[in-house]
Amino acid sequence: MTRHLFHQPPDGWVGDVIPWQEDGVLSLFYLHEERIEPKPGTPWRVMRTKDLLAYSEAEVALSAGADDAVDFNAYTGSVVADENGTHHLFYTGQNPRILGEDGQPLQVVLHATSDDAMTTWQRHHGRPIVAPAGYESADWRDPFVLRDEEAGLWRMLVTARHDNGPQRRRGVIAQLVSQDLVTWEPVEPFWDPRRYVAHECPEVFEWNGWYYLVYSEFSDAFATRYRMARSLHGPWLAPEHDSLDGRAFYAAKSVEWNGRRLFFGWIASREGDRDEGPWQWAGTLAVLEARQRPDGTLAFGFTDELLGSFTRVLPLDRTELPGALDAHGRHRAVVLCDALPDTFHASLRVRIDEHGAECGVLLRTSPDGDMGYIIRLEPRRGRMVLDRWPRRRTGDAQWEISGDVPHVVELERPCDLSPGEHILDVVVEGDICVVNLDRAVSLSTRLYDFTGGGLGVFATEGVLRVEDVALRAVPEPQASRGISSDPPPSSTDSLASHREKESS
Structure with a gap:
């Protein structure tokens, strides 16, 4: 069993996760990504956990097909069990x-089935489901199957695209029964907003009288x-804050576990392991609870298991x-x-006044608090x-820094920052860095360029009261991921190193 807070196989990356719960055990099927050439086919692997901390070593659940097989890449789907206990994998x-x-x-x-508790799967290639008329044949994926007890049938939701209309607005969740x-x-389509390129990895679940449709835009x-x-048939309402996380946390699908x-999704890596690198497909496993x-809207935060490990x-x-x-x-x-150590949990309970413009946390910061990463709360803009x-x-002159970019553009989270008390974890x-505000708003990202430095707090044009602050680490035996805890260089040295990095 491996014990990492954010799990990643040693020989690849975690792609779309398909969670399944049975008898208290979470089976986390996922698409295994290897970034090698020539590009191998994509298999499903599975790892299991009973406590969200210890995971079994990943093993192949559904292998990639042969070079000439239609499932050379075995991409995203879902698992269900029928009334006889047979498991069906789509x-x-x-x-x-x-x-x-x-x-x-x-x-x-x-379609594949298993009669041995998902140990082996028998493929049924003789009955593939292809896109019907009116849909693009190249976008027909991510089947999610659920039981509709009221109608007495099974429903399959499929990521699809209409074969007509504006290119970037053809996305639709198709439906079969x-x-x-x-x-x-x-x-008829399950959901057809005509807004996006596609709605990937759809799922639907019911919770205390509310139905939820989740998809990756x-x-x-x-x-x-x-x-x-x-109702399972809609109409589907958009809550004021409708996203689970930011750009880096993608393709999340859920499971009910012990109530x-x-x-479960993945935190994307960046090309070249640098802050400015383009986001890549697949990354490291992450979980939000x-x-x-009371009004049915959802708040997203860390699990107690993760925070309790510090x-x-x-x-x-x-x-x-x-x-x-x-x-x-x-x-x-x-x-x-x-x-700061390689792995840590910083928790703060702060009180924001009605006049404050900005406040927040400094991560891997220089001793003067001027260089490093900034988690900034902006009450006037209602965002983190x-x-x-x-x-x-962007150049050698003093002003030629991307000062017109107020933050990492994809990493902005709308939130309620009303005057009063707030909790930041x-x-x-x-x-890997995951920030959570008030156990409701999550922001996941990667921190590559600054590998050392300290922890600080700041305020701008207002009063910030820090009611409580704590820094915790995991027990000493926890394996390190090898990131230095040295403080960052001086401002002059750091600017020079960034010039060298950008010119290379």
């Missing part, structure tokens, strides 16, 4: 060598979102931290420690963002 088959009528790699829905999980009949946003309804609702508010209290220097960090008409920062200083340089493991 998945996407794709082979870049097999083209559809539109000249793009064909996607089909395939079946009595026996073998023969499927296309029916394939568009300029690349976010996992949800909709709400009182709780857990969402959803909590249902049992070692680390010292902080509070000598420079007054009860009220008064920053009227100015900016003030206080550094609480000079060096990730920033860093220095930013990317920050968990870092190596290059």
Whole structure:
């Protein structure tokens, strides 16, 4: 069993996760990504956990098909069990060598079954489900199957695209129905907003009288979102804050576990392991727990298991931290420690006044609090963002820094920052960082360029009261991911190193 807070196989990356719960055991099927050439086919692997902390070593659940097979890539799908206890696995088959009528790699829905508790799967390639008339043959994937007890049938939701209309607004969640999980009949679309390129990895579940439709928006946003309804047939309502996380947390799907609702997705890596690198497909496993508010909307936060793993209290220097960090008409920062461990949990309980413009946390910061990563709360804009200083340089002159970019553009989360008390939790493991506000708003990302430095707090044009602050680490035996805890270089040295990195 491996014990990482954010799990990643040693020989690859975690793609779309398909969670399944049975007898208290979570089976986390996922698409295994290997970034090698020539590109191998994509299999399903599975790892299991009973406590969200210890995971079994990943093993192949459904192998990739042969070079000429329609499922050379075995892509996303779902698992269900019928009344006889047989498990049914529906998945996407794709082979870049097999083209559809539109000249793009064909996607089909395939079926496999298991009669030995999901130890082995028998493929049924003789009955592939292809896109019916009116849909593009190259976008027909991510089947999600659920039982509709009221109607007495099975429903399959499929990520699809209409074959007409504006290119970026053809996305639709298609629907098929079946009595026996073998023969499927296309029916009217399940959801057809005509807004996005596609709605990937759809799922539907019911919770205390509310139905939730969850999907990953394939568009300029690349976010996992949800909709709400009182009926399986809609109408689907958009809550004010409808996303689970930001750009880096993608393709999340959920499972009910011991009365709780857990969402498993992946935190994307960046090309070249650098802050400015483009986001890549697949990454590291992450889990968010959803909590249902009285009005049915969902809040997303850390699991108690993850936060509870930080049992070692680390010292902080509070000598420079007054009860009220008064920053009227100015900016003030206080550094609480000079060096952070590779893995840590920083928790803060703060009180924001009605005049404050900005406040937040400094991560891997220099001793003067001026360089490093910034988790900034902006009450006037109602958002939490990730920033860093220095930013990317655009030239050699003093002003030629990306100062016109107010934060990392994809890493902005709308939130309620009304005057009063707020709780901020920050968990870092190596290059992974997840921030959570009030156990409701989550922001996941990667931190590559600054690998050392301290922890601080800051305020701008207002008063920030830090009611409580704590820094905790995992027990000493926890394996390190090898990130240095040295403080960052001086401002001059850091600017020079960034020039060298950008010119290389």
